[in-house]
Amino acid sequence: MSELIHSRPARRLLAGIGLIVTAIVFGLPLMTLLLASIAGEWTRALPTTLTVAHLRAALGGTPRAALWHSLATGIGATIGALVLGVWGALVSRRAPAPVRRGIDALFLMPVAIPSVSIGLALLVAFSRPPLLLNGTVALVGITHVVLVTAYAYASAQAGIARLPAAVEDMAGSLGATPSRVLVRVTLPLLLPQLRAAAALGFALSMGELGATIMVYPPGWATAPVEIFSLTDRGALFTGAAVSVWLLAGTFGALWLFDRRRSSRRAGSARDFSGT
Amino acid sequence: MTPGPRQPSGRDRVPPQIGVHALSVRYGDHLALDRVDLSVTAGEVVVLLGASGSGKTTLLRAIAGFTVPTVGRIHLGSTDVTAAPPHARGLGLVVQNYALFPHLRVADNVAFGLHARKRPRAQIERTVARFLEMTGMAAHAQRYPHELSGGQQQRVAIARALAIEPPALLLDEPLSALDPPLRAGMLEELQRLHSQLPQTAIVYVTHDQTEAISIGHRIVLLNGGRIVADGTPRNLHDTPPNRYTAEFFGQANLLPARIVDRSLEADTDPVRIAVRIADRTIWARRSADAPASGAALLCLRPHDLQLEVPVEGTPDGNHLDGIVRSAQWLGASQRVVVEAGSSTIRVDRPASEPLPAPGTRVRVSFPAERAVVLADR
Amino acid sequence: MELARRPWRPLVVSVPFVVLGIIFLYPFALLTVEAFARPDGGYGLGTFAAILAGHAFHGALFATLRIALTATAACLGLGSALALLIRFAAFPGARALGRLVDVYLAFPSFLVALSLTFLYGNSGVVHTLWTSALGGSAAAASRSFLYGFWGVVLAEVTYYTPFVMRPVLAALDVIDRSQLEVASSLGERPWGVLRRVVIPELVPALIAGGSLCLLLTMNEFGIILVMGVKDVITLPMMIYGKAIDEFDYPAASAVAICNVALSLGLYFTYRQALERVPR
Incomplete structure (x- = not known):
């Protein structure tokens, strides 16, 4: 699509502008964060010495625990949300159109609600009988499931919409039971979308702050909460180091989950346009 | 500006x-x-x-x-x-x-x-x-x-x-x-x-x-x-100038031919040329790019051809003898495929003509101005 | 479907709704109840009315809308400009850059706030360069713009611009290139083709991307919290403050109800805008 710019110098100039703006707006902050995590003396414009002390400190004590908590929450919430979201999408597929719109609204609503409000609602609801979960790790897990399910649902639904026509009916006509069709045909066909949903859900859970900060039990901070309390106390460089580990963990997992074209699909699910 | x-x-x-x-x-x-x-x-x-x-x-x-x-x-x-x-x-x-x-x-x-x-x-x-x-x-x-x-x-x-x-x-x-x-x-x-x-x-x-x-x-x-x-x-x-044009543009029977010594050409009509196919001499028009001698192609459009009953001992003329391989009625016309020596010739005739039976001996004839000699490329 | 003949089918069908009911609908029902709770144990409109009438709420509502609208406008401008450059300047690596935008969407937003602190904060790279250029004495007095309205807007623009670029890039991909050719053969210069053909065809994508951006910036919390902005209180910040600092759950719930209503209203507008985007 270069129809609009005929002259090569003009195209070069605009490309240069595009690259420079992108670098300043998106690249520079990330670079600075990486730099801060290894900065020793930083009294001038740029650090005068470099050190791995922050990165090492971030792998000990409470930061280390927080990273583990995030990892565990992320894995647990992703699995829970996948089960719930896929289940919901499979049910909504057979529902008549008006019912399906209702199910869509229910499952996708959490993405539209401010995360602090979700955290508050869960805190209020589970601080009283019959479900007393306040101060438990389970509440953190539930919170993350609520936040991530919408993405799993949207991805599964997009996958279902793209299922090759009549393949499942064909399997059924060959004598497979419905549960066998689900396990051997439908779910394998949905696998690319499920992997993308898992990758995105995990990444979002790892980075979740607003709802978690409302519900986390004392002593069980996740990495984002830990980063906030570190930076709030002024330990900016340790905070940056924990951030770098958090990002490394997140993108490492993204890469593992969904090696093929993960980012593209994960991104496309994030605007939760669904089908 | x-x-x-x-x-x-x-x-x-x-x-x-x-x-x-x-x-x-x-x-x-x-x-x-x-x-x-x-x-x-x-x-x-x-x-x-x-x-x-x-x-x-x-x-x-x-x-x-x-x-x-x-x-x-x-x-x-x-x-x-x-x-x-x-x-x-x-x-x-x-x-x-x-x-x-x-x-x-x-x-x-x-x-x-x-x-x-x-x-x-x-x-x-x-x-x-x-x-x-x-x-x-x-x-x-x-x-x-x-x-x-x-x-x-x-x-x-x-x-x-x-x-x-x-x-x-x-x-x-x-x-x-x-x-x-x-x-x-x-x-x-x-x-x-x-x-x-x-x-x-x-x-x-x-x-x-x-x-x-x-x-x-x-x-x-x-x-x-x-x-x-x-x-x-x-x-x-x-008068397609070459093989590609003849084939792309309309239907064509393209028969390999040798251009006969140019001395045989009629003085009166410089575009007329004689070619030999099998043992016959055929008179045809010359397309602009046709070679002066040697190998060439004779282009015959299927609807320019007529089928006749062959007569023994007929002298040279613009016709080729062959055997009907197939004949098919196509609504407005009929398509007859004739095998003449090593070549296959398609003939399109009005549908009103009787459909010849496969195996019939026929003579494919055409006027010299509807046959064109062109370069084989 | 064969499942219909099985007695446990209703159970299978209802599981996800029961679970979501317990972990999502039930909490919001109780949140609503909490907002109408009176200190004496009864229920009434007292808390609600007091919150809605208060200056703090008005200020937070105004701040939320002002930040969200400013950031969204900037995201729309920057996002569409970058998307157009990526597609039309066709520089090497442009495609990769388009994909990098997608990766950015999985990044936690509050890290942008932290990064910008190192870049533009009081002791950050840019601020240090700036103040040393002005002379050492000014450094102590001046405070970076980052800890106010514009800092929040900058962070949100940094984070949310890809959310506009995505639909715009997708819309640019489906524009028929022969339309651009016909437009230029009709005598329109490149700038005119952009203005009269390309941009009008991007309008649905801009509406979709813009309303998503507006929704997410209105709900944004991590950026403001981590940046340590003291004088900009948005609705989510107000909820957090009431609940965590003051332990005033009824007041927090009342603000949350208003915030949720605002967000859901915007969300359904977004869904409708999305249906008009050609796919």
Whole structure:
């Protein structure tokens, strides 16, 4: 699509502008964060010495625990949300159109609600009988499931919409039971979308702050909460180091989950346009 | 002002003419156009005909300014536009999928080029009304493109291209997105439009020989980036210069032949030539590029052939004996396949004739002026 | 479907709804109840009315809308400009850059705030360069713009611009290139083709991307919290403050109800806008 710019110098100039703006707006902050995590003396414009002390400190004590908590929450919430979201999408597929719109609204609503409000609602609801979960790790897990399910649902639904026509009916006509069709045909066909949903859900859970900060039990901070309390106390460089580990963990997992074209699909699910 | 073609305006319109000189276009290793020359005079309808990949679309895009030639020049009138961007060329372009602007109403689509030229409002309205009227779309002026049928969209696309009153109209496979029944009507429509704008040249790209025959004053046949034939439809059909043209353009029986010593040629008619096929001497016309001697091809159009009952001992003449292999009734005509020696000859006859039985001995005969000798390439 | 004949089918069908009911609908029902709770144990409109009438709420609502609208406008401008450059300048690596935008969407937003602190904060790279250029004495007095309205807007623009670029890039991909060619053959210069053909065809994508951006910036919390902005209180910040600092759950719930209503209203507008985006 270069129809609009005929002259090569003009195209070069605009490309240069595009690259420079992108670098300043998106690249520079990330670079600075990486730099801060290894900065020793930083009294001038740029650090005068470099050190791995922050990165090492971030792998000990409470930061280390927080990273583990995030990892565990992320894995647990992703699995829970996948089960719930896929289940919901499979049910909504057979529902008549008006019912399906209702199910869509229910499952996708959490993405539209401010995360602090979700955290508050869960805190209020589970601080009283019959479900007393306040101060438990389970509440953190539930919170993350609520936040991530919408993405799993949207991805599964997009996958279902793209299922090759009549393949499942064909399997059924060959004598497979419905549960066998689900396990051997439908779910394998949905696998690319499920992997993308898992990758995105995990990444979002790892980075979740607003709802978690409302519900986390004392002593069980996740990495984002830990980063906030570190930076709030002024330990900016340790905070940056924990951030770098958090990002490394997140993108490492993204890469593992969904090696093929993960980012593209994960991104496309994030605007939760669904089908 | 960017250097560009002179805008045709009012009475003193320059004779619009497209001149393409030794134009080559290379994409990496692929030579899409190979030293092509073409000139289109005012009011002429030239069809660029060829299979896909023949270079016809590349040639049209080079004229329009979307493809930069590797070497060669392009002139519009007396102006060299080789380096001019498309917007400075002032040519009307109509493409296969119409490419109407979806967010603009029909009238605004037609007015697009006039707004780009900053014409006064009153003039724009007049011109738009005139071309919508001419294309029969006046009643749909306030519609959006998606509310129109394919044929209607094509009329709007043509009106939009004509509204800038271009010296030449470039049409890139304009009918291929239409249903076949609509195409004939659209072709007549184009001819009617052209009769109302007799000074506008048309360059029409197609792969369909029926379209080419019915609209082209001249047909330029391309193959592998080169022009292989250039002439009137009648000319290319009756005396194809080479094998590719004979096969691409109409149906042809092509029989290998040897040109007989030229001394046998009749003095009275320099285009007459004698060739030998098997043990017979056949008289035929000579196509312009036919070799002077040696191997050549005899081109026989199936509908120019007649079937006769063979008579023993008939002297030399324009006929070949053979055996009917198959005969098929095709509604308006019948197709008989005759095996004559090592060659297979297709014969199209009126359906009213009795269908010959396979195995029948027949004689295929034809007048010398309907047989053409051409180069085997 | 064969499942219909099985007695446990209703159970299978209802599981996801029961679970979501417990972990999502039930909490929001109780949140609503909490907002109407009176200190004496009864229920009434007292808390609600007091919150809605208060200056703090008005200020937070105004701040939320002002930040969200400013950031969204900037995201729309920057996002569409970058998307157009990526597609039309066609520079090497442009495609990769388009994909990198997608990766950015999985990034936690509050890290942008932290990064910008190192870049533009009081002791950050840019601020240090700036103040040393002005002379050492000014450094102590001046405070970076980052800890106010514009800092929040900058962080949100940095983070949310890809959310606009995505639909715009997708819309640019489906624009028929022959439309651009016909437009230029009709005599329109590149800038005119952009203005009269490309941009009008991007309008649905801009509406979709813009309303998503507006929704997410209105709900944004992590950026403001981590940046340590003291004088900009948005609705989510107000909820957090009431609940965590003041332990005033009824007041927090009342603000949350208003915030949720605002967000859901916007969300359904977004869904409708999305249906008009050609796919």
